[in-house]
Amino acid sequence: MSVAIVMPARNEEEALPRVLAEIPAGMADRIVVVDNGSEDETARVARDAGAEVVWEERPGYGCACQAGLAHLLDNPPEIVVFLDADHSDYPEDLPVLLSPLFDNEADFVCGSRVELAGSGVLPPQVRWGNGLATWLISLLFDHSYTDMGPFRAIRWESLQSLQMRDPAYGWNAEMQVKALQRGLRVVEVPVRYRQRIGQSKISGTLKGTFLAGHGIIFTILALRFFPARQA
Numbered sequence: 001m002s003v004a005i006v007m008p009a010r011n012e013e014e015a016l017p018r019v020l021a022e023i024p025a026g027m028a029d030r031i032v033v034v035d036n037g038s039e040d041e042t043a044r045v046a047r048d049a050g051a052e053v054v055w056e057e058r059p060g061y062g063c064a065c066q067a068g069l070a071h072l073l074d075n076p077p078e079i080v081v082f083l084d085a086d087h088s089d090y091p092e093d094l095p096v097l098l099s100p101l102f103d104n105e106a107d108f109v110c111g112s113r114v115e116l117a118g119s120g121v122l123p124p125q126v127r128w129g130n131g132l133a134t135w136l137i138s139l140l141f142d143h144s145y146t147d148m149g150p151f152r153a154i155r156w157e158s159l160q161s162l163q164m165r166d167p168a169y170g171w172n173a174e175m176q177v178k179a180l181q182r183g184l185r186v187v188e189v190p191v192r193y194r195q196r197i198g199q200s201k202i203s204g205t206l207k208g209t210f211l212a213g214h215g216i217i218f219t220i221l222a223l224r225f226f227p228a229r230q231a
Contacts, residue, residue, distance in 0.1 A: 001102060003153075004030040004077035007051075008064035009085035013041040015197035019083070020049040022091040027098070032071055033085065036064040042085075062171035066164065081153045088121075088196035089151040097153050100187045107158040107184040110176065111151035111191035118194045129213045133173060133220060140224040141180045148172050148216065151191055158184050169212040170219030177223045 005028045009016060020031065033046035034054045046053045056067035065082060072080070079101055083089055093111065100106035113122060114130070122130075134145045150172060162178040164171065179186050 001079055002029045002077040003027060003079045003081060003098065004032060004072050005081045005083050006065060006068035006072075007031065007033045007083050007085045008036055008061055008068070009033050009038065009042050009046070010036040010064075011038045011040050011042060012085040012198070013038075013045050015087040016042060016085050017045050017049055018197070019085055019087050019089075019091060020046070020051060023083075024092060024094055027094050028081070029077060030072070030075075032068045034064040034068045034071075036060075036067075058167070060168035062164070062167040062169075062174075065171055066167075069159070076156050078156055079153055080156055080159055082150060084150045084196075086196035086198060088193055089149075090192040090194070093151070093191045096189050096191065097151065100189065101153055101155065105185070106187035108154045108175075108179045108186050109152060110145065110147065110186070110188045111149050112145075112147040112188045113149045113151075113191060113193040114146050115190045116192045118192075121193055121195050125213075129216065132213075133216050136217065136220050137173075137177060137180075140220065141177060143180050143186070145176060146188060148176065149191070149193070154179075154184075158182075166215070166219055169215030173216045173219045174223065177220060181223070181227070 031051040032054060033051045034056050035043045036056050037059055043053050054067050054071045056064050097109055097111055100109050130148050133148050138144045161182050162175060164174060166174045
C-alpha cells in the first residue's frame with residue numbers, strides 16, 4: 001500500500017534532519033514537509049534530505065496539514081501519516097502505527113503516548129488536557145481514546161470523508177471525533193515519545209497551552225452540539 005507522510009514544521013532546522021533520517025527505509029513513498037512560516041533553514045534541510053517541501057504562510061497546525069494534503073492530490077496515497085518534525089515522536093514506530101491498516105483491521109490509527117512516553121516528557125498540563133479531552137469524547141461520543149497525540153495514520157479515502165476544517169489546534173480532536181461520527185474503524189497503538197528538540201510552540205508557553213486547550217475543547221463540543229456547522 002502506498003504511504004505518504006505529512007510533516008508540519010516551523011523553525012525545525014535542527015530537529016528535522018534527524019526525524020527524516022530515522023524514518024524506516026521503504027516505509028513511505030512520499031514525504032511532504034510543510035514549512036509553516038519558518039524563519040530558519042527548515043525548507044532547505046528538508047530538501048537536502050530528499051523531502052518534498054510545501055510553503056504555507058497561514059499560521060496553524062491545521063492549515064499546515066491541509067496544505068500537505070492538497071499537495072498530495074496530484075497522486076494520492078492509500079495511507080497518510082501525520083508526523084511532527086520536532087523529534088518528539090519516534091519515526092521507528094511507523095511499522096507499529098501502520099500494521100492495523102496493512103492488516104485491514106482499521107481505517108484510522110492513533111498513536112497513544114501515555115504508556116511509553118519518557119519520564120517527565122508529557123508535562124502535567126498536557127496530561128491534564130489529554131485527560132479532559134478524552135473524557136469529553138468518552139462522555140459525548142461513547143468511545144474511550146487514551147490520547148490526542150499527533151502521530152497518526154489514516155486511509156486516504158477515509159480522511160476525505162471527514163471533510164477536515166479546523167485550521168489550528170483542534171485538528172487532531174476534529175479527526176478523532178469525526179472518525180467516530182463517520183463510523184470508521186478506529187484503533188489506538190502505543191508509541192514512544194521523548195523530549196522534543198527546541199521549545200514547544202504549544203506546551204512550552206502558557207499562551208500556547210491555553211489556546212491549544214481551548215481549541216480542542218471547543219472543537220469537541222461543537223462537533224457534538226453543532227455538527228452541521230462542522231461537516
